[in-house]
Amino acid sequence: MSDARKVSFLGLGVMGGAIARHIGEAGHALTIYNRSPKRIDAWHEANPSLQVRVATSPADAAEGADVVITCVGNDDDLADVVLGPRGVFKTLQPGGTFIDHTTVSARIARQISVEARDLQVHCVDAPMTGSQIGAENGTLTLMCGGRKSAIEAARPVMEAYSQRIVHVGKAGAGQTAKMANQICIAGIVASLAEAVRFAQASHLDMERVYEAISGGAAQSWQMDNRWKTMNADEFDFGFAxxxxxKDLGLAMDEGRGLGVSLPMTALINQFYADVQAMGGGRLDTSAIIKRLPRKGKA
Incomplete structure (x- = not known):
């Protein structure tokens, strides 16, 4: 491909591993890095036809790269791989592009943007929505914060794994947009759980109820993808x-800084804490329904 770039991808988790595959398949020269060698081995097994370089550190990954992308765990992880003593910014050259797909605080996104500006590096905070399915299919939506020039520098690579790239504002704006997204999802899932339990208690035909209400104003991605699995008590998949x-905590922290009240978010966050206490922390978010026992059950 005429616009092939040297791209380094750090973080081969559920989302990152799929994104890295799309980048390699698009013809970019791919370097990968992950703190756990087991994930690198698993990625190679899943993508045997892709030739990649395996970096020994974030700094090694960024050496000679045109674009470096991170998809790690939290603020501390991101600060370590980007700003740490063996971090990306130790070797990423002026004119390079840094893209972060981790869902983190707007504060760390803005801090990294300032460091990138001083290094003359394009910087984009671009959290994602679209779930694991979107990552696998290359149909993610990216909410991008940063300068317009940075977004355009990142776009040719991001197009390999997304169907929508939206520049929502300055540095950190991508992260705050993702917080709004998570607030919406949490409210929808919580109300969907109550609707499922209500319909079950009414001894309704659940397939007919879904058929009736999914074509109207109540329809949502969550209803289309979680109504049947919630009814069947299946939760071993999806977004944990x-x-x-973690994401709702980021939203509430940001809300406090803005002086914005988020009472519904705080309540649903507590509901999720209840499910965690039941041992369900790694289950899909639709497992919030476990707080609501079926009628007649303890």
Whole structure:
């Protein structure tokens, strides 16, 4: 491909591993890095036809790269791989592009942007929505914060794994947009759980109820993808409650800084804490329904 770039991807988790595959398949020269060698081995097994370089550190990954992308765990992880003594910014050259897909605080996103500006590096905070399915299919939506020039520098690579790239504002704006996204999802999932339990208690035909209400104003992605699995008590997939609680915590912290009250978010966050206490932290967010026992059951 005429616009092939040297791209380094750090963080081969559920989302990152799929994104890295799309980047390699698009014809970019790919370097990968992950703190756990087991994930690198698993990625190679899943993608045997892709030739990649395996970096020994974030700094090694960024050496000679045109674009460096991170998809790690939290603020501390991101600060370590980017700003640490063996971090990306130790070797990423002026004119390079840094993209972060981790869901983190707007504070760390803005801090990294300032460091990138001083290094003359393009910087984009671009949290994602679209779930694991979107990552696998290359149909993610990216909420991007940063300068317009940075977004355009990142776009040719991001197009390999996304169907929508939205520049929502300055540095950190991508992260705050993702917080709004998570607030919406949490409210929808919580109300969907109550609707499922209500319909079950009414002894309704659950497939007919879904058919009736999914074509109207109540329709949502969550209803289309979680109504049947919630009814069947199936939760071993999808976006984990542990991750959602992290994200809602970020939103509530940001809200306090803005002087914005988020009472519904705080309540649902507590509901998720209840499910965590039941041992359900790694279950899909739709497992919030476990707080609501079926009628006649303890």
């Amino acid at each position: 409650i542990d991750w959602m609680r």
